[in-house]
Amino acid sequence: MASEASPYRLLGTRIPYIEGPLKVSGRAEYTDDLTRPNLLVGRLLRSPWPHARLRSIDVSAARKMPGVAAVLTGEKYPTTFGVLPITHDETALAVGKTRYIGDILAAVAASDELSAERALAAIQVDAEVLPEYSDPHVGLGAVAEPIHSRGLNGSNIQKEVHQHFGDVDAAFAEAAHTVRVRGTFAGVTHAFTEPLVTMAEATPDGRLTVWSATQVPHYLHRALSEVLGIPLHRIRVLKPEVGGGFGGKSDPLPHEIVCAALALETGRPVKMLLDREDVFLTNHGRHPTQNDLRVAADAEGHLLAYDLSAVIDGGAWSSFGTVTTYYNGVLAMGPYRVPNFRYHGRRVYTTKPPSGAMRAHGGTNVRYTIETALDELAEKLGMSPFELRMKNALPPNSTTITQFRITSTSFLACLKAARERSGFDEKFRKLPYGRGIGLGCGFYISGSNSPIHFTPKMPQCTVHLKADMDGGIAVHCMQADIGQGSNTLLAAIVAEVLGVQLERVHVVPVDSDVSPVDIGSYSSRVTFMMGNAARQASERLLALLLAAAHELTGYPAKQLRVREERYEVAHRPEVGVSYLEALHKAMEHSGALQASGAYTSPPMGGTHKGARAGTAPAYSFAAYVAEASVDAETGFFAVEKVWAAFDCGRPLNRLAVEGQIEGSIHMGLGQFMGESMNYRGSRLLNPSLLEYKIPTPQQMPEVEVLLVGADDPEGPFGAKEAGEGPLVAILPAVGNALYDAVGVRFYDLPVTPDKVWKGIERRRAEGTPWKGT
Amino acid sequence: MASRPLRTRVNGTALERTVPDERILLDLLREDLRLTGTKRGCDLGTCGCCTVLLDGRPTLSCLTLARSAEGREVTTIEGVTPAEGLHPVQRAFVERGATQCGFCTPGFILTSVALLRDHPHPSREEVARAISGNLCRCTGYTKIIEAVLAVGGGK
């Protein structure tokens, strides 16, 4: 939609993925496609108990079984790890205790799968069963046997957050309107198509090499070093192609460390491919959550306050949970101005598979709660849902009460585009019974400002470039392309700045021996941070090339312009040199050219406890309208069309941005319509892609993507994130559309047909008609 | 443990080898023949990543015994890729952004190639139905359907 012509040659167009031809021909190499001579198969013995004290694990029989090279139990590697340095509470294998059905008790490396499985079956585990805690509410108070010793006051609370900005009670006292809702959310999981898999090899030179399906090679690198006690520089981490992550590969995961440990143990390469059930049990998906929200507004519809409390089901470990607990509160702070805010969040350990970060981490459930509550509020006010939001939109260059720095926002443009394109005003409350339209909005961080680092002063991303005689440009960076297209963007930025053809740029696969650190693909940070680092590196390389062009043409670099494969004098275009001429000239001085660029986010945020959580150098904004139809007799519904207006600043690769939005809508719809981790007690009932209900192509609505963002002042070429923000708005848009269709509010996700049917029946029984029915 | 000789054709080339009775076609392809373009996503028939063409028909190699290929023709993603360049369906997937992480992609390509062979100009609904046994977690199917329609001359 951004109408002005792009000032860029490549950026802003539709750039097919550079590795696309490899992927469509089956030639892209994922971890399980790799092999090594003399390879062993690693398998895991998982806990059958939700909570138990381990008395003994007898592996003597297993060790003697044919084909078995090694059997490993927890005590050998008791060092704890975890993605957040402040909450290291995981061990590679269970030590002393097991905390969920699926905790790793032992591991085997054997010549083949069958031998490994037989060895697992021969392991004898003696354990004392402890009370299971599947309900986080039970763990809020003191319990007989806390899951972790770090639980607060003998409870299972892993993290508790109290925040209060302004004066919420006073705001409610003077409010003309209030709304109170409780949103309940089942856990959902990433369900990437490529299962978790790792291969590791220890070699006689004392080095350990690990290939893994990870989105955080650097954090994996560190966890391996800490737990295995090997200095970082003796470990080499490689990230082959990764078949999707969505946050599920953004923790260092126990099987990765176990696989490496087995390689050390045996001196042979070991591959560990997890079964689909294992992947479900590893989880780290979106937290089951209960959000209680009160909203206060004045008579004109200005928001006065949010009062929010949350109970968050963490599962067995901390993972990203401390961040989740903060995010579930502070990500309420956009896209509207909220002058008073109180939040009480508690994340509670349970004896279930660990929850962690999943696409739009911490922002999805709270967003649904808010956006549906605002729909109720608009109805109370007799105001269009659009008017309510326009009235409260955060302006550009403002600060939230939590001290988030809002620079660019095109939220109003999003609202306008979605409203007009969808014909919302002609449809809202006017469609026949069973058909409805709804608005949901969103806001998300464009890269967490706080790197999980040794020292926050180090850059979050570094990019190295090398141009050599062949004219090719090798790009090194540890950013993890997991399908979102970051390799393509990296190459495109380099090509754009240097003016070279895209095919000259080779993004070297992640290899910790040569890739400078980027902290990984999470928190929607890659485009923003890697993009800026890549731009800086490219500009530095360009300076070398322009200096050479100056030598060749006699014109100062300042007067030279970058053209395709050519540097020419701005006012005398006929005078210029080709890229190769400039390169070869420059190389006379130094050999292959090199340049490095880095990104460090600027200081920002308040000084209160937890002030860093939710700070980001920029934020994305969204306004989605969904139109849905409901079969009132069965509760089945279809989302017919979605108008997705999104502000990601300048979209640098439209193809990729659209793909992120469409994919996010599909994933968000899944959480809304049917995906859920179903438990009986602590037991996961549906660890399969058959019973975990990801929407099929027939359930996918038509999507009209409306990209309306203005340039962000700090984003690379004006860009912001588009990887996670596009998810949050779809859930409330559909929830509000269902309300418009049948007059029932749904606050308990997923909204399966039986719930819709029940809601309709209830409304009927109450005798309150809706749109004449 | 029983084994017997298997005679089949894989990507146009005759193959003769002894395989254990319980060998699954997916394992034969990936582990024995190292045709790793065929992916293992679930091993249980629930994702379609392992799709191959068996006598031209898209089939789940994870639920097919290698023995079932006896006397038949197996085509994997390696087999539809021309020596030079790409098959039109592959090209459309690249150009239209129908592949993101790419893990589901070989399966989708094979399903789509077979669909377009039998129905050169499918409708949107026909495409959606035809690919409804292949799971994609990245794309929301939007661009996959667009790519198939584009090859079929639709929009």
Add this chain to the structure above:
Amino acid sequence: MHLDPFELHEPATVEEALELAGTLSGKFDYLAGGTDLLPNYKMHINLRPHLISLERVSELRGVSSNRIGAMTRLAEVEESPDLSRAYPGVAEAVREVATPLVRASGTVGGNLLLETRCFFFNQTYPWRQSLGFCLKADGDRCHVVPQKERCYATFSGDLAPALAALEAEVEVAGPSGRRRMPVEHLYNAAGDGILRLSLVPGEIVVAIHFPESARRARSAYTKLRVRPSFDFPELGVAAAVWGAAEAPEKVRLAIGGLETYPRRFDEDTDALAGAPLTDARVRTVAEAVTRRVRPVHNTFLPPDYRRRMTEVFVRRTLSRVRAPNGSVAA
């Protein structure tokens, strides 16, 4: 996931297969398309050391307008214009099975005989072990209805109700010869989720036969499931109506996906013959049927909902076929 070693047998005729079955008695399973059996084997459910593949038994193949060989792939049925025209209810049911990829391998015989399903059964060996094995595999209790020593696993095939509504017959071959019976008699109404079939050990399903009258019926199948592909039926309603709209000769209703066997409701539908299928009469039958079904909680959707949907689905399915154009004046 690997398969534990087994020996595969590949007979070429029904007789050879039966002979093998005799020798391997109790130690084998038949293998058709494998789309039901192999996932269960991968999960180490009720393994046998021998598999007798029916793939090469040519007699079991082939589709004609009144016969479907048991080894016919669901995709072949789907692609047969003759069958689709003659038996729309069967065509609808076939199109709704699993996914196109599963239908490429899955057979008609396998669909009729597929294992009953339950959340506590269709799980890996470690999963089941951790909960405690159940009656249906390796154990001695039921996790769905713990008070009873009975298995409530759900019959989840789509074809059986569609065929039963059309009064199709199934031909089976066994050690003591061949026999034919109505499709619904394949199932053991007096049994449970384990003793679910009426077949004697070793019997092979050879083919489905349609009676001449089936071609004259209007038939339909409606399936309840969360997603329009992949998912097994949580309720599947098949209906067939013979004769004029004003005075149907016969109405048949068969329901799967709810209980341990697919069930016909002739007691209820016999009353519908002879008078127009008005909305009111359709509703009465739908309600009567709904009162008699007893789903339990071992599938994705709650049993109360599935039971209540029975009324809606019976009504809708019958309404679709009550007259050539679907509508009848009330």
